[in-house]
Amino acid sequence: MKLSFDAILKDGNIRCTLISAQKLVDPVFCFSLMAPGSVITGGRVIRRVGGFHEVQLPPLAAGQTHVIDLTYDDPNTGVKNRAWLPLGSYLRVGDTCHSLPGLERGVRMEPELPYDPYDGLPLVPAPTKWSPVLGAVQADGFSFSDDQLDKVNALATRTSAKGFKNQGGLAVIVHRQAAMPQEGYVLSITPDEVIITAASHSGIFYAGITLFNLFITTNGLLPCGRIEDQPRFPWRGQHLDCAR
CATH class of the missing domain: 3.30.379.10 (Chitobiase/beta-hexosaminidase domain 2-like)
Structure with missing residues (x-):
């Protein structure tokens, strides 16, 4: 089964986008968060244990993008970076589990800025x-x-x-x-x-x-x-x- 999945931080919440190459009936979106959360739009929580969530999704049409907006329950939880996005995500359809593509990991490096050649001495601190x-x-x-x-x-x-x-x-x-x-x-x-x-x-x-x-x-x-x-x-x- 061909699936595409992505998640981003948006306005302090999490926006997930899911596309299936074929029609899916009653899929369940399963994932883990750093802390308990809830669904804003796109589905309903049917099971939650700690940070693990199961979200019932509506039927998915083939090739159509489905959006799920999530939020952390504790308003003091500061969603700062991609470590707070869903982890270990998969879809359960009937008795079969389908892994979703993993999200980007690690630090996103900024491109190196151009710099002018340095004509001084390789000494720190520089001499007077x-x-x-x-x-x-x-x-x-x-x-x-x-x-x-x-x-x-x-x-x-x-x-x-x-x-x-x-x-x-x-x-x-x-x-x-x-x-x-x-x-x-x-x-x-x-x-x-x-x-x-x-x-x-x-x-x-x-x-x-x-x-x-x-x-x-x-x-x-x-x-x-x-x-x-x-x-x-x-x-x-x-x-x-x-x-x-």
Whole structure:
């Protein structure tokens, strides 16, 4: 038996449409809801156990659309999405049960919106200023001799992101400049070396963290240019999400 079936949310209620390819006499529409419900139009409830319903339908003409409007009995029941539509629907005709086509499942994804190409750095948060120059350099790690950069390498090792420190890698030169903000830094990437300029240990460390993140997100193909960065605020924040 060829049957078509659909159900949608309409004005806070449920509208079901049913079409049979052949004439049906005294069909019974059987289905489950999330909670007890009633029929507004299109049939009458002849049996209900919890959320399971049996609805007596009038005779169905072949190829004609029959509409059944349903509602939940509790006015506080919020019908929000397709999970509240009829489940496990079938028609019983005499002693025979005929399964109705299943409704759409899952989340209905919105189409992806077009976006403009991003010409910034693959860093979150973005640095205060980025001044690119032409070209990029492939870095197979970095060679350096600095305590703060060793701390960055220790972090890389703990997170299984090995390869940051490599004595045969791109050289990292550290310069101190007292006039800079205490936690600020300048990170200059050239085809021959990386130059970190900072006023404090913190600035060198944060420059190293930026270099490490860029090393990971670019797979070592670093864009050449100059990064200038410093904290927006004199404090650090942490997000604690207890709900998960």
